[in-house]
Amino acid sequence: MKNILVLAILFASLSAYAQNKYSGKVVDVNNQPLVQATVQSQSNLQNAIVTDGHGAFSILLEEDTPVIVKFIGHKTVTKTLSKGNNIIVLAYDDEVLDEVVISASRETQQRKDVSASISVISAKSIEETKALGIDQLVNDVPGVLMSTSRAASNEQHFMAVRSPISTKSLFLYVEDGLPIRPTAVFNHNALLEMNDVAFERLEVLKGPASSIYGSEAIGGSFNFITKKPTRDFTGYAGFQINDMGLTRYDLELSKYASDKVGFYVGTQYTQRKDGPVQHSDYEKFALTFKNVYHIAPSLNWTSVFNIVDYRSDMAGSISESDYSAGNYESDQTFTKRDAFSFRFRSTLDKIWNAKNKTAFNFIFRKNVMGQIPSYRIRQFRNSGQLTGLGRGEINENSFSSLVGLIQHKVDFDFANSSLIIGSSLDYSPQDYVAETIGVTVNTTTGQNIGYALNSRDYILNYDASILNYAGYFQYEINPIEKLKVTAALRYDGFEYDYNNLVDAVAGPRDSKNSYNNVSPKLGANYNLTEKLGFYANYSNGFTPPQTSTLYRNSFVGVGGDVFDLKPSSYDNFEIGSYFRASSRLKADVALYLLEGKNTLVTLRNENDEFFNANVGKTRSYGIEYGIKYSPIEALTISHNGSFAKHRYIDFFDRGVDYSDTDRETAPQLLGTSKISYKPQAIKGLLFSVTHELVGKYNTSFENQVDNGDGTFSTAVYDGHNVFNALVSYEAKCFELWAHALNIFDDLYAARASYNRFRRENGYVIGNPRAFHFGVRYKF
Numbered sequence: 001m002k003n004i005l006v007l008a009i010l011f012a013s014l015s016a017y018a019q020n021k022y023s024g025k026v027v028d029v030n031n032q033p034l035v036q037a038t039v040q041s042q043s044n045l046q047n048a049i050v051t052d053g054h055g056a057f058s059i060l061l062e063e064d065t066p067v068i069v070k071f072i073g074h075k076t077v078t079k080t081l082s083k084g085n086n087i088i089v090l091a092y093d094d095e096v097l098d099e100v101v102i103s104a105s106r107e108t109q110q111r112k113d114v115s116a117s118i119s120v121i122s123a124k125s126i127e128e129t130k131a132l133g134i135d136q137l138v139n140d141v142p143g144v145l146m147s148t149s150r151a152a153s154n155e156q157h158f159m160a161v162r163s164p165i166s167t168k169s170l171f172l173y174v175e176d177g178l179p180i181r182p183t184a185v186f187n188h189n190a191l192l193e194m195n196d197v198a199f200e201r202l203e204v205l206k207g208p209a210s211s212i213y214g215s216e217a218i219g220g221s222f223n224f225i226t227k228k229p230t231r232d233f234t235g236y237a238g239f240q241i242n243d244m245g246l247t248r249y250d251l252e253l254s255k256y257a258s259d260k261v262g263f264y265v266g267t268q269y270t271q272r273k274d275g276p277v278q279h280s281d282y283e284k285f286a287l288t289f290k291n292v293y294h295i296a297p298s299l300n301w302t303s304v305f306n307i308v309d310y311r312s313d314m315a316g317s318i319s320e321s322d323y324s325a326g327n328y329e330s331d332q333t334f335t336k337r338d339a340f341s342f343r344f345r346s347t348l349d350k351i352w353n354a355k356n357k358t359a360f361n362f363i364f365r366k367n368v369m370g371q372i373p374s375y376r377i378r379q380f381r382n383s384g385q386l387t388g389l390g391r392g393e394i395n396e397n398s399f400s401s402l403v404g405l406i407q408h409k410v411d412f413d414f415a416n417s418s419l420i421i422g423s424s425l426d427y428s429p430q431d432y433v434a435e436t437i438g439v440t441v442n443t444t445t446g447q448n449i450g451y452a453l454n455s456r457d458y459i460l461n462y463d464a465s466i467l468n469y470a471g472y473f474q475y476e477i478n479p480i481e482k483l484k485v486t487a488a489l490r491y492d493g494f495e496y497d498y499n500n501l502v503d504a505v506a507g508p509r510d511s512k513n514s515y516n517n518v519s520p521k522l523g524a525n526y527n528l529t530e531k532l533g534f535y536a537n538y539s540n541g542f543t544p545p546q547t548s549t550l551y552r553n554s555f556v557g558v559g560g561d562v563f564d565l566k567p568s569s570y571d572n573f574e575i576g577s578y579f580r581a582s583s584r585l586k587a588d589v590a591l592y593l594l595e596g597k598n599t600l601v602t603l604r605n606e607n608d609e610f611f612n613a614n615v616g617k618t619r620s621y622g623i624e625y626g627i628k629y630s631p632i633e634a635l636t637i638s639h640n641g642s643f644a645k646h647r648y649i650d651f652f653d654r655g656v657d658y659s660d661t662d663r664e665t666a667p668q669l670l671g672t673s674k675i676s677y678k679p680q681a682i683k684g685l686l687f688s689v690t691h692e693l694v695g696k697y698n699t700s701f702e703n704q705v706d707n708g709d710g711t712f713s714t715a716v717y718d719g720h721n722v723f724n725a726l727v728s729y730e731a732k733c734f735e736l737w738a739h740a741l742n743i744f745d746d747l748y749a750a751r752a753s754y755n756r757f758r759r760e761n762g763y764v765i766g767n768p769r770a771f772h773f774g775v776r777y778k779f
Contacts, residue, residue, distance in 0.1 A: 019060045024086030026055045026069060032231050034090060035300070036351065037071035042078060046413075048354040052297030054259055072108050073100045103203040103223040105212060105420055105474055106177045106359070107409055113476070115486050115523025115535040116209075117142075117576055117590040117624060121202040128676070128686060130728055130737045132240075132772060134191055138222065141204045142588065143624035143642035145670050145694065146191075149750040150741065151244055151275055151328070151767035154282035154312040156189050156337070158751045158764075161206060161219035162594050162620050164646050164666035165697075165751050169543050172209065172217035175224050176304070178345060178363055182401050182428035183215050183468050183494065184547050185367075193308045193341040193367070195286035197250050197266040200227040206624070207572045207592060208541025210519035211488035214424070214470055218541040218570050226304060229262030229292055230254045235779040242739075242772035245275040250776070264290040276768055277328045279335075282312035298351040308341040316374030317753075317762035319446070326747055328765055331447050335374040335392075342366040355411040363403035365428075370396040372437070377448055379441050390439030390448060393459055397548070399430035416484075417477035426468040432548065434459040458506040464547050467495040474521075482528065486537075488521040494544050498551055504559055508551060511562040515544045517569070531580040541570045545600070566598040566614050587627045594620040601651075616650030618663065634678050641671030641693070653701070661702035665753060667719060669695030684730035692722045699761050700754035715761055720748035722766070735776040745769035 026037040033055025041047035043065050051057045061067065061081065070076040074090035104114040111118065119141040131137050133155060135146040147165055148157035158165045167188035173180050181190050202224055209217035238250035248270040256262040271283040286308045293301040314335040322329060348360040372394050379390040407422035436457045440450040472490035479485060494515040500507045523537030545565040556563050576590035596618035622644025630636045646666035651658045671693040678686050700715040707713055723744060728737035742748075748766040755762055 019062055020083070021058060022061055022067075022081040022083070022086065023056070023058045024081065024088060026051050026057065026071065026088045026090060028074065029089060029091055034071045034074070035294075037069060037074075037090070038354070040068045040070075042066040042068055050298075050351055050354060052294065054294065054297075056297070072110065101203055102177065102225065103174075103205045103209075103221065106407055106422075107420065111578065112527050112530075112533050113484055113525060115484070115525045115537045116539075117206040117574065117588070117592075119204045119206075119588070119626070121204075123200050126199055126201070128688075128728070130726060130739070130774060131196070132242075132739065132741075134194065134196055137196075137199075137202055138204060139672050139692065140638075140640055140674070141206075142590075142626040142640040143206060143622070143644070143670065144204060144220070145667075147694075147750045149277075149764055149766050150246075150770070152277040152280045152315040152330070152765055153750060154272065154280060154314075155192050155284070155310075156312070156314070157191065159188065159219075160667075160670070161204075162592060162622070162644070163219045164663050166665065168600065169216050169546060170218040172213055172221040173224070174213065174221060175306075175343070176226055176345070176347075177223060178361060178403075178405065179213070180343060180365075181367070182365070182399065182403075182426050182466060184466050184496070184544055185397075185399050185428060185430060189337075192284075192310050192339055193306070193343075194224060195266060195268065195288045195306060195308065197252060197268045197286070198226045198264075198288035198290075198306075199224055201225045206590070207537075207574055207594070208519070208521075208539045208570055210492075210517075210541040211490045211521035211539060212472060212474065214468070214490065214492055214519075215494075215517070215541075215543045215567075218543060218568075226288060226290060227252075227254070227264055227266065229256055229264045229290065231256050231262075233779065236776050237779075238774060238776035240772065240774040242770055244272065244767065244770045245281075246270065246272040246772075253779075260294045262292045264288070276770075277315050277765060278330045279313045279332050280315045280330070282310070284311075285309045300349045302347045302349070303345065305344045306341070308339070310337075310339040310341075312337050314371070314374040316377070317764050319758070319762065320760040323747070323749065323761075323763040323765065328768070329447075332374045332377070333447060333449055334451055335372045335377065335448075337369070337371040337373070339369045340367065356408070358406065358408045361403075361405040361407075363401065363405075365399070365401035365403070367400075368396065368398040370394075372451070377439060379439070379446075379448070386441055386443040386446065388441050388443050390441050392437045392439050392448075392451060393434050394437055394453060395432070395434035395459075397430065397432045399428050401426060401428040403427075415477050415479060417475070419476075420474040421472070423471040424469070427465070428468075429463065429465040430547065431463045432551075433461045458502045460507045460552055461502040461505075462498055462500050462507060462551060464496060464498045464551070466547065467497075469493050482526055484525045484527075486521070486523045486525075490519045492517050492519070492542075496547060496550070498547070498562065506558055508556040508558075508560050508562045511551075513550065513562065513564060515567050517542045517544075517567060531582075532577075534575070534577045536575045537572075539572045539574075541572065543568050543600075549600070565600065568599050568614070569597045571595045571597075584630045585628070587625075589623065589625045591623050592621065596620070615648060616652075616659075618647065618651075619649050620644060620646045622668075634680050636676045637674075638676075639671065639673045641669070643668055644670075656701075656704075658701050662698055664698045664700055665751065667695040667697040669693060669719070682729075686726070686728045688726045690724045690726075692724070693719075694748075695719045699752050700756070704754070704756065705759070715754040717749060717752035717761065720746060720766070722746060722748060733778045735774075735778070737774045739772040741770045741772060742767055743769065 026034045037051045039057045066080045075093045145160040206220040209221045233255040235253040240248040252266045254264045267287040290304045315330040316332045344364045346362045350358045377392040380387045403426045405424040411418045436454045437451040470492045474488035496513040498511045519540045521539040525535045527533035544567045574592040579587045598614040599618040624642040626640040628638040646663040673691040676688040696719040703712040705713045725740040749763040751764045
């Protein structure tokens with residue numbers, strides 16, 4: 001026995017002696033280090049390491065043993081290392097790079113491994129689009145409509161993804177995989193708090209993503225991924241102007257100060273004065289600062305803070321007669337919105353070994369939003385005639401958040417399987433106060449020309465804390481080579497603690513409300529080839545009531561019990577396919593069925609005041625499709641669109657049965673088509689033309705309009721077709737570009753809705769024909 005032990009020790013020593021230490025660095029074609037690239041022994045696949053924050057590696061190998069070096073989005077190479085310092089260059093794989101995604105699991109993976117409909121707006125697309133706003137980016141995604149008016153809305157917007165055009169909390173906005181707002185304090189204009197200068201790429205995951213991200217990710221989640229510091233000093237200064245009164249200044253700086261520490265700064269200042277729509281001025285300052293610190297080869301620390309200071313007039317909608325006459329005059333002269341947002345995120349990424357990694361995240365948020373909302377102004381009438389008086393409100397909502405999130409991923413040795421587990425805790429106390437204002441109305445013009453605060457005439461005055469705790473897992477496995485199966489489950493608990501600060505004056509009495517939900521997901525991918533695959537999934541999503549909805553519901557009297565609205569729940573069934581015939585032709589298609597239960601809708605009571613209620617059941621179903629074709633290298637043609645139906649299945653309002661009818665503000669057709677041309681004879685020149693299609697939709701419930709002759713009809717908006725054009729030119733350090741918006745000067749609406757008291761549609765006006773110019777100097 002003793003001899004056997006000695007022989008074993010001797011054999012181990014000889015084996016160790018036979019191995020040599022090899023070192024080197026993995027970089028891309030621009031000599032930028034590739035962090036977390038894999039270097040793997042070809043003869044022993046278990047012997048693998050990942051590169052550190054400098055792209056460096058060190059591995060023990062038997063002499064002349066080749067290594068496999070790979071990094072997602074780059075071409076894999078096999079190489080025999082030398083005894084000196086090895087520099088391994090990985091070239092970009094253009095066919096794969098745009099198919100690398102993060103949003104489906106908060107981990108980097110290829111599109112073909114995701115059993116859901118997901119679209120990527122790459123850094124190249126962002127650079128070439130020269131977008132005036134986020135809408136010009138996200139509307140390139142099939143089935144997505146971010147509707148805004150560049151003449152009036154001041155970045156305020158509506159959204160539709162597998163849903164009607166609305167302001168509901170059906171979409172989750174995240175930055176680098178982390179929500180920018182807490183649950184139950186959703187504001188449909190949360191994108192005001194984003195700085196588009198800092199966007200490196202954008203990923204849109206459609207359908208419920210609650211199994212990973214939690215509530216509100218129903219129609220889709222939008223992941224805005226920020227830029228990273230560059231090894232060499234880079235940056236630009238830019239200026240933009242248009243004939244709608246807008247000017248914008250941009251600045252970006254990026255550099256590694258040392259091998260371990262890098263910095264990125266991106267900022268903008270935007271202002272509009274005297275635009276084509278009266279009372280539509282605004283200004284916005286945004287700053288993003290990012291610091292990356294490579295503490296050790298396996299430990300990286302990233303910190304980001306964002307500041308946004310925003311002030312805007314709120315022009316509101318215009319009447320049917322003004323819209324038909326092309327009159328851009330607003331009825332509002334004092335409505336406004338002021339917002340301040342601060343977000344800080346700190347993330348530690350720890351790589352334990354080639355198979356285990358953990359991310360530790362801490363977030364602090366601070367938001368204040370004050371407004372005199374145009375949608376809360378109500379003009380008084382007597383026998384249909386304006387009295388000269390009206391009513392409105394002034395309100396302010398503020399919150400702060402402390403958030404912790406930890407996620408761990410482990411890769412297993414069998415069937416290419418992996419497990420992600422995570423948990424999060426979000427504590428967000430908030431304050432809300434709303435007081436009434438008396439409004440003065442010009443009876444001749446119909447304009448609201450002044451207001452007076454009714455001090456201490458409270459509509460609401462409360463503080464409320466929201467605690468959201470969650471745990472989740474996601475498991476992936478390849479039972480056979482071409483098939484990947486994904487299973488995920490998440491539990492969410494919510495505790496609301498509401499404290500009325502004006503008991504017996506306004507609002508319901510103090511209340512504690514609790515909600516919880518279990519969100520499952522099951523999906524599968526089958527990849528016939530590297531270029532053709534199919535997927536199917538079932539997922540569940542949910543959203544609890546918003547605090548402003550819950551405590552402001554019109555059913556609640558002063559001092560009454562909180563009308564406990566139910567969480568909305570959605571079951572999503574989806575099948576789809578993706579096809580890649582080299583970089584020349586790409587296509588995606590998805591068919592979905594979204595069944596909603598207790599869907600939250602906004603209604604008007606007899607006093608023309610908004611209130612919220614749960615609808616029994618809704619159903620949305622449709623097809624989303626995208627195709628991109630380059631018949632020649634200089635020319636690219638793309639079309640992204642959707643055809644969908646959005647129905648009430650079980651819904652009553654004021655005793656009227658609207659079951660089995662189409663929902664309002666729900667166009668069946670959406671589409672964006674684009675032709676881009678880069679003449680090879682003039683390097684750096686780009687021409688593009690874009691067509692935006694929004695189909696016809698109902699603005700009222702079906703047969704809600706009383707025609708006065710015993711018959712009833714449905715109010716509609718006829719939809720619109722808008723054409724835009726872009727020309728840009730880049731030469732050395734300069735970029736110049738010009739947009740022509742709404743080339744044919746068509747009259748259209750960003751959104752139309754029916755007011756049953758006025759018995760007419762109201763329109764958020766779209767922008768007229770306009771020209772926008774930009775210039776940028778790159779450092």
